[in-house]
Amino acid sequence: TGFDAAMAREKATRIFDRDAGTIEASAYVDPDIYRLELENIFRRTWLFLAHETQIRAPGDFLATYMGEDPVIVVRQKDGGVKAFLNQCRHRGMRLCRSDAGKASNFTCVYHGWVYGLGGELVGVPLEEPAYGTVDRAAWSARPVPRIARYKGLIFGCWDENVPDFTDYLGDAAFYLDILLDRSPAGTEAIGGIHKWVIPCNWKFAAEQFASDSYHALFAHLSAAAVTMPDGSYSADWGGEGFQFTSDRGHGTGFLLDAGRREMLTAFVGPEVARYAMEEGMGSAIERLGAMRGQRMHAQHMTIFPNFSFLPSVNTVRVWHPKGPNEIEVWAWNLVEADASDAVKEAYRVGGLRSFSASGIFEQEDGENWVEIQRCLQGPVARDTVFHVGMGLGRPDAADPDLPGRLGWVFSEVAARGFYTQWQRLLADPDAPVIPSADHGEANHAAQ
Ligand code: FES
Numbered sequence: 001t002g003f004d005a006a007m008a009r010e011k012a013t014r015i016f017d018r019d020a021g022t023i024e025a026s027a028y029v030d031p032d033i034y035r036l037e038l039e040n041i042f043r044r045t046w047l048f049l050a051h052e053t054q055i056r057a058p059g060d061f062l063a064t065y066m067g068e069d070p071v072i073v074v075r076q077k078d079g080g081v082k083a084f085l086n087q088c089r090h091r092g093m094r095l096c097r098s099d100a101g102k103a104s105n106f107t108c109v110y111h112g113w114v115y116g117l118g119g120e121l122v123g124v125p126l127e128e129p130a131y132g133t134v135d136r137a138a139w140s141a142r143p144v145p146r147i148a149r150y151k152g153l154i155f156g157c158w159d160e161n162v163p164d165f166t167d168y169l170g171d172a173a174f175y176l177d178i179l180l181d182r183s184p185a186g187t188e189a190i191g192g193i194h195k196w197v198i199p200c201n202w203k204f205a206a207e208q209f210a211s212d213s214y215h216a217l218f219a220h221l222s223a224a225a226v227t228m229p230d231g232s233y234s235a236d237w238g239g240e241g242f243q244f245t246s247d248r249g250h251g252t253g254f255l256l257d258a259g260r261r262e263m264l265t266a267f268v269g270p271e272v273a274r275y276a277m278e279e280g281m282g283s284a285i286e287r288l289g290a291m292r293g294q295r296m297h298a299q300h301m302t303i304f305p306n307f308s309f310l311p312s313v314n315t316v317r318v319w320h321p322k323g324p325n326e327i328e329v330w331a332w333n334l335v336e337a338d339a340s341d342a343v344k345e346a347y348r349v350g351g352l353r354s355f356s357a358s359g360i361f362e363q364e365d366g367e368n369w370v371e372i373q374r375c376l377q378g379p380v381a382r383d384t385v386f387h388v389g390m391g392l393g394r395p396d397a398a399d400p401d402l403p404g405r406l407g408w409v410f411s412e413v414a415a416r417g418f419y420t421q422w423q424r425l426l427a428d429p430d431a432p433v434i435p436s437a438d439h440g441e442a443n444h445a446a447q
């Protein structure tokens with residue numbers, strides 16, 4: 001059966017009901033919805049490509065994905081960054097089959113067409129006798145037309161008319177900077193990229209990192225029991241903290257004050273805790289203020305649609321969609337670039353132990369997502385409705401030191417913000433990526 005975009009868009013408009021706080025299970029399995037996501041979200045929003053330190057020198061490259069489209073990200077000779085579709089224009093072969101490396105050019109293995117570091121066609125075997133001439137400009141690799149570099153991160157967008165990345169971030173930049181701006185030296189990606197496959201829909205991961213502190217109290221009890229055997233970690237704990245939601249779909253949640261050193265020690269190790277609470281804290285407070293440099297912790301965040309991170313563990317990841325039922329996780333560790341080698345190693349090992357393919361917290365998250373997806377293979381299970389109404393109708397939270405729209409940390413206001421943007425883009429391929437009016441709940445309720 002063919003893909004009916006109009007029907008899929010109509011489906012998208014009723015699949016999520018923000019006012020009722022419900023989402024239909026089919027959002028996570030329906031192939032038409034997934035196809036619409038690739039077209040209307042992954043082709044139009046800013047997507048994470050690489051960290052600057054992963055492609056330091058001219059010719060350094062990284063092969064990655066934007067949605068399901070393969071791309072190559074390359075450091076140029078002038079220090080700039082370009083990205084282009086990892087696809088030969090002759091007969092469509094994957095141009096570069098290495099994950100990363102250093103190149104002077106990219107030669108297709110099929111018939112030998114050669115592309116330069118910016119994706120421009122520079123050589124065609126037997127060109128003169130076989131073709132006469134091949135128009136170099138017309139047959140270069142398809143460029144990613146927009147590239148943004150923000151405090152060490154490189155993002156790209158297929159839509160050349162997308163708003164600038166900092167506008168796309170809006171108030172979310174304030175919360176993203178907690179990961180990126182603790183030190184004047186910036187950050188460095190260490191330890192390579194961990195890649196693993198999870199058979200689940202990409203939104204379970206992206207939404208959880210945007211909005212779900214709630215699961216940590218229960219899903220992570222067993223990991224916490226191992227790492228915090230004194231019993232101080234409890235499912236009944238209802239501490240002070242906030243959740244931030246953006247009309248662009250970004251979201252974050254975090255705790256304030258209580259137990260920061262204990263949690264860091266337990267989850268990532270004593271050396272990381274010492275660094276974060278002592279050595280590294282001075283410049284963090286100086287650059288970010290006491291709220292961000294000292295008080296906020298246990299933070300999780302998603303930049304819409306699929307770039308997520310945990311600032312205290314310093315793990316960064318992209319949930320690459322691979323069909324409605326599967327993702328490939330690509331995870332890095334980020335560390336302040338001026339931290340000592342011992343601290344960097346402590347972050348690497350602590351990250352491995354907590355959040356990575358072998359991390360005990362990561363596995364508790366992944367196990368839940370996989371089992372949800374398995375349940376969704378049944379026709380009754382996928383024809384049901386889920387609850388995404390926590391905190392609905394409650395007044396916004398507020399703090400003079402925190403910008404943007406806030407709720408309590410144990411709320412789903414950021415999940416609803418994520419799905420509001422998701423639905424808005426799915427339903428209308430021409431909808432601006434930044435809504436022209438505030439589409440948040442409070443505003444909506446006032447109308
Ligand atoms: Fe690349 Fe033919 S497909 S040279």
Ligand code: FE
Nearest residue numbers: 215216361365
């Ligand atoms: Fe978790």
